[in-house]
Amino acid sequence: MAACGGGSSPEDAAPAETQTVLDTAPTDPAPSTTVPPPAPPRPKPLSGLPAFTAGYDGWRKLNRKPIPPRQSADAHSGTKNVYASKKLRPSGSFPNGTILVKEAVRPGRDFIGLIAIMRKERGLDRDHNDWRFVEYTRDSAGARFAETASGSVCWTCHMGAQQTDYVWIYTLGLSR
Numbered sequence: 513m514a515a516c517g518g519g520s521s522p523e524d525a526a527p528a529e530t531q532t533v534l535d536t537a538p539t540d541p542a543p544s545t546t547v548p549p550p551a552p553p554r555p556k557p558l559s560g561l562p563a564f565t566a567g568y569d570g571w572r573k574l575n576r577k578p579i580p581p582r583q584s585a586d587a588h589s590g591t592k593n594v595y596a597s598k599k600l601r602p603s604g605s606f607p608n609g610t611i612l613v614k615e616a617v618r619p620g621r622d623f624i625g626l627i628a629i630m631r632k633e634r635g636l637d638r639d640h641n642d643w644r645f646v647e648y649t650r651d652s653a654g655a656r657f658a659e660t661a662s663g664s665v666c667w668t669c670h671m672g673a674q675q676t677d678y679v680w681i682y683t684l685g686l687s688r
C-alpha cells in the first residue's frame with residue numbers, strides 16, 4: 513500500500529462515493545512556481561529563562577491593557593502583560609500543564625526586566641492548586657535573566673486570589 517500523499521492519483525479512477533482517502537492528506541497537483549517560504553524560526557526563550565517559556569509573547573494575552581505599576585506592595589514593579597499557554601476552563605481554573613508568564617518593563621526602563629512564572633504541574637503542590645512560582649530578573653536589555661525568588665514568598669500573596677485559581681488579574685478584574 514502506498515502511503516498517503518503519494519504521487520499518482522488513484523482517486524481519478526475511483527467514483528467519488530467510494531473514496532476512503534483521508535481529508536487530511538491533500539495532494540496538490542498544480543505545478544507551483546512560487547518557492548515555499550522558509551520554515552519560521554523556532555522561538556527561543558529569552559536568555560536565562562527556561563525553554564518552556566519560548567515564544568510566550570505569542571500566547572494568549574490575558575490582561576485587557578498593560579497593567580501599570582501599583583502604588584504600594586507591587587511585587588512585580590513595572591508595566592506588565594500576562595500571557596497563558598492554555599485556556600482558562602469554564603470551571604474557572606487553568607488545566608494541568610498551564611504556564612503563565614508575566615513580563616514587566618521596570619519603571620523608567622525600556623526593556624523587559626522581570627519575568628514571573630506560574631506553572632501548573634499535577635501533584636506538585638496540592639495545597640496551592642499545583643502551581644509552581646518562580647521569578648527572574650535582569651538589569652540590562654542584553655543580560656541573562658537570573659532567578660531571584662520562588663515558592664512561598666509568592667503564594668503567600670497569591671493566596672489572596674485563591675477564589676480565581678491564585679491568578680490575581682481575575683480577582684482584580686484586569687483580564688479581558
Ligand code: HEC
Pocket residue numbers: 579582585586587588592594612613614628629630645646647661662663665666667669670673678679680681682684
Ligand atoms: C505582594 C503580593 C504578591 C507577591 C509577593 C507576588 N505576587 Fe505575583 N501578582 C501579584 C498581583 C497583585 C498580580 C496582578 C498583576 C499585577 O498587578 O502585577 C500578580 C500577578 C502575577 C502573575 C500573573 C498572573 C496573575 O496572578 O495575575 C504571575 C505569573 C505572578 N504574579 C507570579 C509571581 C511569582 C513567581 C511571585 C514570587 C516570586 C509572585 N508572583 C509574588 C501580587 C503578588
